[in-house]
Amino acid sequence: MTERKRDPAAGAPRWVRPAAGSLRPATDLAAAAGQLTSGGSRPLDAAALRDALLDLYDFWLTTKATEIGITTSSGFAIVATGGLGRGELLPYSDLDLMLLHDNMPPEVVGEVAELLWYPLWDANIRIDHSVRTVPEAVRVAGEDMSAGLAMLEARHIAGDGDLSALLIGGARSQWRTGIASRFDELVEHTTARWRRCGEIAHRAEPDLKCGRGGLRDVQLLNALAIAQLADVYPSRSLASPTETLGEAHLSLLNVRTELHRVAGRGRELLLAQHADEIGAALRIGDRFDLARMLSDSARTVSYYVDAGIRTAANALPRRGLSALRRPVRRPLDEGVIEFNGEVILARDARPERDPGLILRVAAASATTGLPMAASTLGRLVETAPELRTPWPRQALKDLLVMLGAGPSAVGTIEALDRTGLWGRLFPEWGAVRDLPPRDVVHIWTVDRHLVETVSRASAFTTRVSRPDLLVLGALVHDIGKGRGGDHSIIGAELATQIGGRLGLWPSDIEVLSKVVRYHLLLPHTATRRDLQDPKTIADVVETLGGDLVVLELLHALAEADSLATGPGVWGDWKASLIGDLVRRCRLAMAGEPLPKPDPIDPRIISLAGSDTVHVELTLGDNSHIYNVTMIAPDVRGLLSKAAGVLALNALRVHSASVNGHRGSAINTFVVSPHFGAPPAAELLRQQLILAMDGELDVVSALEQKEADLAGKARAGEVHAAVPVNYPPAPPKIIWYDGEAEGHLVAEIRTTDRTGLLAFLTAVFERAGVDIAWAKVTTLGSSVVDAFSIVLPAGANEKTVRQSLERELFTVLPAPPAKVEEAS
Template identity: 65%
Template sequence: MPSDPTGSRSADPTGSRNNGPAPTGKPVGAGPSRSSESTTRPVPPSPAAADDLVRAVAQLLDDGGSRTRRLDAPTLRLALVDLYELWLNTKGSDLGIKADSGLAIVAVGGLGRREMLPYSDLDLILLHDNIPDRELADVADQIWYPLWDAHVKLDHSVRTVPQALQVASSDIPAALGMLDARHIVGDEELSDLLISGIRRQWRAGIRGRFDDLLGEITARWKRSGEVAHRAEPDLKNGRGGLRDVQLLDALAIAQLTDAIPGLGPDVPGGGLEQAHRSLLDVRTELHRVAGRARDQLRAQDADEIGAALRIGDRFDLARTLSDAARTVGYSVDVGLRTAGNSLPKRGLSRLKRMPVRRPLDEGVVEHAGEVVLARDARPSRDPGLIVRVAAASATTSLPMSAMTLNRLSEDAPELREPWPKEALNDLLVVLGAGRGMIAAVEALDRTGLWGRLIPEWGAIRDLPPRDAVHTWTVDRHTVETVANASALTTRVSRPDLLMLGALLHDIGKGRGGDHSVVGAELATQIGNRLGLWPSDVVLLSAIVRYHLLLPDTATKRDLDDPATVQRVVDALDGDSVLLELLHALAEADSLATGPGVWGEWKSSLIGELVRRCRLLMAGESLPVPDPVDPVLLELAADGEVHVDQLPADGQHTYRVTVVAPDAAGLLSDAAGVLALHSLRVLSASVLSEGGHAVNSFMVSPKFGSLPQQGLLRQDLIRAIGGHLNLEKELAKKESDSATAQSGSGKAKGVPMLYAQAPPKLIWFDGTRPGEVLLEVRAEDRLGLLSRVAGALEQVGADVRWAKVATLGAAVMDTFALHITDGDNAATRARVEAAVLEVLPQTAPKTPPPVTDQE
């Protein structure tokens, strides 16, 4: 028997423990506490029967390590429902809870919905028809205590029907929970009174509670984020999660919308029912893998869950979840909008005239804040109507009516190939509408219409990114790129091809091979279907083929090398229009990738590359790099360490130049000192001449202003002389930062920086004899450049120059290396091993604990 029946019990799902008898603190009624009644009240019975229940649940979850014995997720949920219902029916019968007893056990939550998960709470209401408190207490104790003592998680309440209705009338979460109520055992008429009463009360009061309901939904979404776009989503409470499916049911019960709104016959992924089942299956396996109740899917569990559900790896699981959550999210948007329009009017609003139908385009009108078809529209005879409706929605930011989308999905024929010019123009209107086009494309996609217009879209729909710097799925990233590109159309001579290039730049992903090459072939196919001129089809294909050329070259190659610029010009065949379009697309693509990917440093690098390409295309000579400042060479002659800092082109960027005797470890020491002073390195170059080294860094302070020049020089001298342990100081700075972020006053041990994605090293050929390029992709950490440079120097790889790009939480650093013992497979493997040793690694299955330093 529990020693503390008050402190260890679960919360009441109906929102209050004081509205009727409940066995918490005072097990029932208003009598004395449990401790004061211990000599007069009967002791609750032995929990043996509840122990049998627990053992039976454990047997269901125990697969004995055999796949053949393992119950799949839907079967397991049904088996758990049957098991709990059997126990409750047996227990109820033993206690005399029968048809004429005035008592009933009602299930809410997962058991009420027949969606019992392995470690879900058991949510029960003991209904009674004014049973005396002492008799009611005995019955309640004999139900609750065996469950508690067997460690079954229990949410409970004991109420009359009027008490339960009173709670639901004042508490929206409680009302939503009781809408799932289902009779289990006992007086079914009593249960029906509650179920019908709750539903009737919900329908009658929804008008006055709708704004509060919206407020609670919005707060939940803000708190839990989106399931579709979170690395570790909250499957229950996030936007597009299971709570939203229950919300749709609640709106349907209120007779404000259908339970499955806005989805036509061609909806991808199987529609709302399949989305609901997918979310349930993943959450079921999450419970089974975690061994306890859990709503948030952790990254380290994703592969195991994907394999258990026979979906695939974590990327396949992420794609399944994205599809399900976006389908649910779209359905909720439609449901809430339909519900808001369906609410009965009150007050002066009842006197307003019916909404008028305002023409927007041929066959398209606005009605009640939505884009709908005109009365005389004939979708079956108007193939271009789909794009025309979408254009009206994108340009006005009005949502398309679910009924309109369903009708188009059912009746509108395929566009003939090549498309009519009017349909292509309407598509360009959609793409050029800025942020308004995102919702329009999402609505078309969730109802199967976007895939009808662009069949190749299916390969990238809900495709998760393989790179940690990407925020969105590939299809949503593409749409975000188009929205960004629409703001750059006045910078190019062919805005139509910029829009189409942005739409198709990643269309080759998800098919294997180089997505730029695959995408270029698909762009040719799509361009011909859209009815572009042959020369425009060639240009569109080239945009897709080379959309990464400018950012890759600018951030990974030496722009002072004429061969670098010549390589770009040759690839583009000297086409200045193509160069112009790729410049704008590079910015739009970077902005849509994630925070920190586009900035003044990357913008200046690409801009300088484009400027040099234009000069070469025009037949002018390329600029030559500035010679080393003679003043710096004079400083180098004295054999001392010098630090010079000057403002650079950007508002928050500076050039810090270190002049010192050439020695192994100088680049690592200099980068470490800069990191110690919270200076983010944007690029670095190394020059050795006459036994002296000139290392130049483009830096940006993470906060505040640049530290004093003398302080940087002093710390660098100490580091070179071995009097400043940079590794120890950087680790301490990491620890202090982690402590500050946690808000704890206690000093913690230096945290291991686990990465969400494993680091990756890529080799390229250099443009000079004996030069190779090593690109390092990893998650960022304090002093990473110093550690990598130190690792390279230790294995005899001489760094000639480096370009450092910090993209949100990730880095993509390129080092031009001269390897002293030659470039061969064995040497590269040795270099890779040294670099990987200092990069943040992916988290282990169970991270080691961080202990207090006390």
């Protein structure tokens, strides 16, 4: 209905021009809003602030409407959309206002609009305004998806209430009758927004309004409810273990309110610099606590949006030939069927008598890729009993089927977790649920990382003799996080507890516990120890008790864990290092003698022992990786000069090794150019000679290059580096005892920077310590570098450590963290 029927006795609407001098400015409104937002010594909390601002603007607008003659019989009405329309007005939100009129003369409409808009503009209050008749507004709602969604939540403010009701009723009626033809457009509009803004739960700086799981998605659910296709707030039974949908909505609103207040402007992106202050204002905790709460809220909203869209799609009338076909019920498992593109319970299913039904439904969902119906999950939540301990063998089998399904298992576990069913199966999950990562290289929350690792590990089940223990190990390898202490040790104890509950054999429980306890052993050893040292291999073999099964499980898990961590964490060189370590350990476990260090190429040996400098560059395993070998007289400072030459030529060092023969240093680097082809080996040789002769100060040249780049960034000539995680982690230095007296191993974890290896090795060399060997590993934007150093004779170990720490932190790209000692 878009036409107004007037009562003939009432006459035509009539607007009366206000008397000159009777209009008051809006400066008082802006001042009052600012005072409410700042709050003085006793600021309002987020919810109270929104209510106060809503009352303030409603009062001003209704008063202003009376002043300028917008009355019930004037033929005009003021309608609010956006935050003001929803009753969710934030401190720095725009005012979304529509001036409705009943076909009034253009000159009158223009005069009324100026009397309403100009005071707001003069007071620097941001407004998004429009002037329309009801038919015009309804037509816009039908043509523009964003405008149509906004009008569904319109609210009458002042003037002719019948006119506002006509608009609101007309927009909603048009939405309901046209949803069948516009549903695909709505889904496309939503998914485009998700692609553009990303997921709030796993975003470094999330978009609280438009990101996946944000406030726009709550409004989408409301739009589906207005179309009578879904509920706005489903029952409590379908709730996150910590929040209902309504609570998640309120949490997001409160964070966005505080973001506006802290930033002093209408921001939607939660920047890392504001996180601690917002967490404190909401009494949540620090930025990690805030990130965890946001993850829970956003994932709860995301779950309901996915379920709501599916429910709406199934509720729409079918078109074409599909309207003639009845949906088919396809059996999937005992008590489980497929219907209408979802996994549901069969008519004769009795979940109250069937504890294993949860896992059968989950296994069917994961293996078919079909989602579990919200009604099915709700029924399981309300009626399914707990599984007895130990689990029946069939329940364990269904769990393993689900875990081995690959990527589709991610969505299945997410749905179980958001409804509380996953927590029933694994009570230990609560400590890692929505736990934000502390390491810059991780892109997922800890619980999502575990599930992603399972998804990756499922592709490696043919590599191992116990694929069941591989996927179980992937599922629980980080389960000890979030509890304080060494997560590997705590996780091993929890793995024993979980294995007993699942009904594993005692020997299998022991293997699972070992896998969790030592899941970092292979990558850490391969990247920080000398693999040519027999003691390194012997230590790994002794730690694993000579168990080949555990070794192969750890090998596969190391790759799955890295792939599920983030881009760049797993690569050819990390794979080759771990592969070499596993190969050597296999030989030792098989009873064969440990291999000696790989011999140096006789051709290279023939070049060593002279005063000449030799540099050669060869192609590595693929077209982007190169091996650079530099042979020169072994003098202190050579490694930093060699690394500096590589950095000056835009060669990124992936790994490095140090050898010696007859007084010559043989340094081998695995590098890749930042772009294009690498420079000629002769150019590298000439620059290395200049550096050794003191004619080229590579460290100063690198510092100048970095300063020039920063200057260009400030001038806008190049893009400045952008942090890739939220919040950034500080660098860390961990010390380990070396293989002999006077030997130490320093592991440095930090974000990468140009010439980092040159800067670090220069620190060691200035301190008078020798570098016996080095393992350099780059993981995306992070590096883990290990250096085995030899202290000067008679030097005090503690004093040298403290001095090195101070100097190393001066070249690392972030403030230092607390130094950790290895046990």
